[in-house]
Amino acid sequence: MRETWKRFRSILIMALALCLAGSMPAAAAEAAKDKEPEKKPAATVNGKTITRAQFDRQMNGVRQRLLQSGHLLSDVELRDVKTRVLESLIDRELLYQESQKRGFKGDAQAVDGQIAQFKQRFETPEAYQQALKSMNLTENSIRDELLKNSAIDQLVQDRFAKGITVSDEETKAFYKDRHDLFERPERVHARHILVSVKPDASADDKKAARKKIDDLKARVKKGEDFAALAGANSDCPSKERGGDLGFFARGQMVKPFEDAAFSLAPGAVSDVVETDFGYHLIQVIEKKPQETVPYEEVQPTISEHLQKQKMQQKVEEFLTQAKKDAKITRTAVDEL
Incomplete structure (x- = not known):
């Protein structure tokens, strides 16, 4: 369970919303507007509301992924998952707010390309429009959400990824310490x-x-x-x-x-x-x-992994401080 959540959290830290991990409709659903007014938000971050509908959509996506992997949640695990999903949404909002402070607007051209790829999944334009309607979405709401993700990614690459280096000594040490990862059956x-x-x-x-x-x-x-x-x-x-x-x-x-x-x-x-x-x-x-993969073959992969690890640590440090400085309210997990 812990490894599953490391994977989800890593996706968020890399500025890709959990809902983007599966499909475009899930990502777009983040921007959907519910017809029914919500009595209580899941959280607020510096005055920005994270709606209960947003939380529920994220939870549904996580549940589906865990079910697909054959994992049924116990009551204790469900409470833990809800806590982590809520914190991930808060993390994402903090990163987006920081991206706006620093002037990142997202890559509109890349977003248009993503939407174009999504459209290609449908046989006709009418089928595409019907899919949007069924999710209570518009193409503009999809674009806005993807631009938000893109702005966060720009922030992460500029502030946290830039300047990170990994030495040969570090990659060799990882290869030696985690030798079991490089055994081929x-x-x-x-x-x-x-x-x-x-x-x-x-x-x-x-x-x-x-x-x-x-x-x-x-x-x-x-x-x-x-x-x-x-x-x-x-x-x-x-x-x-x-x-x-x-x-x-x-x-x-x-x-x-x-x-x-x-x-x-x-x-x-x-x-x-x-x-x-x-x-x-x-x-x-x-x-x-059975064989051991040679170091030379996996060195680039190890280096990339360690770079992402270092970047993730920087993001974690930023989020820890940002949460201390931000005004955040959370609905109790048992009420979600």
């Missing part, structure tokens, strides 16, 4: 042919599917190209790549498939493998043993 690069079988398939359908996979196996044995057969006959979307699944480690595939793939030598083709998806033929292209 044994991996297999394979392609497959799938003849799918529905869970409720009849005996005749299963028999037909088995005959098809057996016939394909015979064709492979005769020397026909596995990738070509996969492209023409597989029921898996990977057929567009000749059945290529790329590299995968143990635990990423269903067990019968995994067991067969890891037991094969490069170039070998499996017997028919049955899984809940149907019948498979598997061809192993390449195998890689």
